[in-house]
Each structure stands twice: as C-alpha cells, then as structure tokens.
Amino acid sequence: MMKPLAQSTPEGTTTVDATAGAFYAQNGYRVLRGLIRAEAITAVHNVLAHEVYANSAPLKRHLSLTKDPHAYVATADGRTTVANALLDPHMQTETPTLRRALIDLICTTAVADGLASIDDARAYVVRQIILFFVSPGTDTHIDGWGGDTVPPGGQITLWIPLEPVTPENGPVGIFPWPKGQLLSDKDLGIDINRGTPDEIYNRYHDALKIAIRERGIMCTVPQLDVGDLLAFSSLTPHMSLPPRREGLTRMALQVLIRPLRSPWHRSIPQALAGDVRYRQPYCAKIGTRWRVPHSAATSTFKWLWQSIR
Ligand SMILES: O=C(O)CCC(=O)C(=O)O
Ligand SMILES: [Fe+2]
DSSP states (O other), X not given: OOOOSEEEOTTSOEEEOXXXXXXHHHHSEEEETTOSOHHHHHHHHHHIIIIIITOOSOEEBTTTOSEEOOOEEEOTTSOEEEOSOEESGXXXXXXXXXXXXXXXXXXXXXXXXXXXXXXXXXEEEEEEEEEESSOOOOOSBOTTTTOBOSSTTOOEEEEEESSOBOSSBOOEEEOOOOTTOOOOHHHHTOOOSSSOHHHHHHHHHHHHHHHHHHTTOOOBOOOBOTTOEEEEETTSOEEEOOBSSTTOOOOEEEEEEEETTSOOXXXXXXXXXXXXXXXXXXXXXXXXXXXXXXXTTTOXXXXXXXXXX
C-alpha cells in the first residue's frame, strides 16, 4: 500500500509531506489524506437525516440558485435519496445545525495544517459551499471563472468526500495545471469580447478543452476515502466523471475559499480584459472567515470563526 501523503494522529495533529507545497504549485492540486475526522463526517450525515431529509421545506440549490423542494433518486441498493445539491447550506436559516456541523468539519487544526502545507495565505473567506448527493456531471471548467483572487489562481477549492469516491460512483477528474497559469483569449485564439456571458464561458471552456488535449495533459482521478481532502486551485481544470450506473450516490462537499488578504472578486473575463477595478465580493458580507495558524506545527491557535454577516 502507498504511504499516505498526510496522516492524522488521534490527537488531530497532522504530519504533512514537505513536498506538498511544491507539488501543489506545479500541479495545481493536492490530495491530503486523513485530515477530516470520521466523527465530523458522521455528524453531517446525522444532521442531514433529521434537518434535511426529514424536512420538506424548499432549500437553496445548486445549480438553480433558488429554493427548491427535494428531487429524489432511487439508489442502486433500493433506497430513495435526495439528488439536488444544497447551495451554501452553512448560510441558510433552515439548516442551523448543518451549519454548525460543516464548520466543525472544515475548520479544524488538521485542515489548517493541510492548507498551510500548500498555501501561505493563513486566513481565508469561505466563498461558497455546495453539498452534492450525486455526481453532478459537470463538464471541464475552472472554478475561478466567476471570481478569483488578483492575480488569478489564489482561490482554493476544498473537495471533501462524505462517502468513498471510486471510479464507479462519479469521481472528480483533475487536469494537473501549474498554479496561477491562466490561458488568455489570445493564447487560446478566441474572441471573448462578443456574446452573452454564457456564450463567452462556453467559448473559453471549449477552447480550454482543446488546449488540454493538444498539450497531452492527462486527467487524474483520485480515489478518495472518507477523511481525505482534495484541494485544487481556481485555475485548475476539472470535471465530474459520470457514475457507471444509475442510482449510485456520491456525497461530497465543495468548499471554495479565498485568501482574506485578497478577498476582492474579479472574474476571469475581467482579468483577461485588464480590468483593474475590483468588485467587492458579496461573500465578504455574507461569508464566514477563519484563520490558519502561522506556525501550523507549533501553534496552539484555535480556529477563529467570525460570522461577518
Ligand atoms: O463534484 C464534482 O463532481 C465537481 C463539481 C464542480 O466542479 C463544481 O461544481 O464546480
Ligand atoms: Fe468545479
């Protein structure tokens, strides 16, 4: 068996591989193993059972952005489960216990240590959380498109499985990508100054897919256990692979975090257009921020959470 890249001790401290930072800079992603406590994952499942599944109130969803009732799917093992992903469940008044459980899961010293091994920001704003029940079938894209740091590439996606992720149940595929490498419209040979935002998005991502293929960049598909965390940069192209058959669940959290020192929001089209005006992010008002200890190894720092709503 391969040596894990990072290990959690029972005390919750983490030994992080010294090569993690260089790997992240070069590849734009990193799997950090064993950082999330099993009890925290169990707690989220328990809270989902009594606060989400048992409740018929419409909840805010991804991708609709609206409050929708549950959409159900029949699982391969004969159950029925919720299929439509929750958007920002940590911010919804209907799910206060889920908010607490998500904070307890994400904002731990072990996750701080993992982040400190790949990034030097030390303080972040949670910009968005999505809770997926099944693989969303997302096409190849970059998460920073709608808003990123200045310069782009500093936002991090924390992708946290709530159940094992295998080649069967719709894993995430990552195209290794140097952190901070932004291909411009000129690099891609496209015009991004005409069309609707959707058309520009599609034109850019279609050209990005061709560039990935022409460069021979191979998709990496991490198999993840409960407890693992996949971190990737906002410019790292990725997608969801489909499940091998219908009715396979693949529960996971996607947490977008942006360094507090660069909380402003500039979309990739704005960055490519050379737009120097920073749009203050709505997330700075509604988000939740926390700090990572400066010396992750020695600090007795307690996670600082502050709702800045
Ligand atoms: O969970 C997945 O398969 C990927 C989702 C994703 O990349 C996104 O929503 O930005
Ligand atoms: Fe994504």
